[in-house]
Amino acid sequence: xxxxxxxxxxxxxxxxxxxxxxxxxxxxxxxxxxxxxxxxxxxxxxxxxxxxxxxxxxxxxxxxxxxxxxxxxxxxxxxxxxxxxxxx
Amino acid sequence: xxxxxxxxxxxxxxxxxxxxxxxxxxxxxxxxxxxxxxxxxxxxxxxxxxxxxxxxxxxxxxxxxxxxxxxxxxxxxxxxxxxxxxxxxxxxxxxxxxxxxxxxxxxxxxxxxxxxxxxxxxxxxxxxxxxxxxxxxxxxxxxxxxxxxxxxxxxxxxxxx
Numbered sequence: 199x200x201x202x203x204x205x206x207x208x209x210x211x212x213x214x215x216x217x218x219x220x221x222x223x224x225x226x227x228x229x230x231x232x233x234x235x236x237x238x239x240x241x242x243x244x245x246x247x248x249x250x251x252x253x254x255x256x257x258x259x260x261x262x263x264x265x266x267x268x269x270x271x272x273x274x275x276x277x278x279x280x281x282x283x284x285x286x
Numbered sequence: 287x288x289x290x291x292x293x294x295x296x297x298x299x300x301x302x303x304x305x306x307x308x309x310x311x312x313x314x315x316x317x318x319x320x321x322x323x324x325x326x327x328x329x330x331x332x333x334x335x336x337x338x339x340x341x342x343x344x345x346x347x348x349x350x351x352x353x354x355x356x357x358x359x360x361x362x363x364x365x366x367x368x369x370x371x372x373x374x375x376x377x378x379x380x381x382x383x384x385x386x387x388x389x390x391x392x393x394x395x396x397x398x399x400x401x402x403x404x405x406x407x408x409x410x411x412x413x414x415x416x417x418x419x420x421x422x423x424x425x426x427x428x429x430x431x432x433x434x435x436x437x438x439x440x441x442x443x444x445x446x447x
């Protein structure tokens with residue numbers, strides 16, 4: 199049985215091949231997932247993959263691209279939505 | 287569709303979604319725009335034409351564009367001119383002030399200057415004497431300790447063990 203503190207699901211389990219040849223189970227800290235586009239689901243560029251405490255100390259301009267819907271939609275979806283609106 | 291006076295929407299960058307007018311066409315690939323957006327050169331791909339056209343001169347100034355757009359209910363971007371801060375004038379120091387400055391610098395320099403040879407020798411002798419006195423004291427102390435605890439006792443203990 200692993201140690202009680204390792205039995206919590208707040209840790210990630212990773213199977214690693216050890217230099218000795220056997221496969222061992224290692225416990226890693228979970229990283230936040232990358233930000234996703236609200237319409238197409240692709241990962242957003244310019245949005246850091248950092249913990250909230252680190253994001254809080256960051257400047258607003260460092261957290262998302264500076265355009266309308268920056269940090270919510272990807273640039274392609276944003277452009278398409280604007281074009282669709284203009285052509286109506 | 288891309289011609290001078292055509293109303294457009296910008297689709298890229300920080301001004302995306304804002305309306306503008308084409309003022310000039312450069313090389314058939316770029317256009318000069320002005321309006322809600324900044325007055326700038328843009329790629330034609332980054333501009334979406336609307337079905338409205340305004341009569342405007344080629345290379346019209348920002349004020350003219352603002353006037354025409356105001357009738358359509360579009361507010362042109364107004365950049366605030368930066369207030370010019372007066373430059374602080376450099377004043378020459380009077381000879382008296384310069385003298386005082388020099389003296390202060392000299393004082394500071396003397397702190398880090400290496401000591402002269404004579405001073406060093408004096409200080410060394412003093413330290414040596416002190417050391418000698420300390421050394422004598424130490425020897426006396428050690429001798430007392432030895433007298434109190436002779437080595438033979440320790441050896442005897444070890445042998446018993």
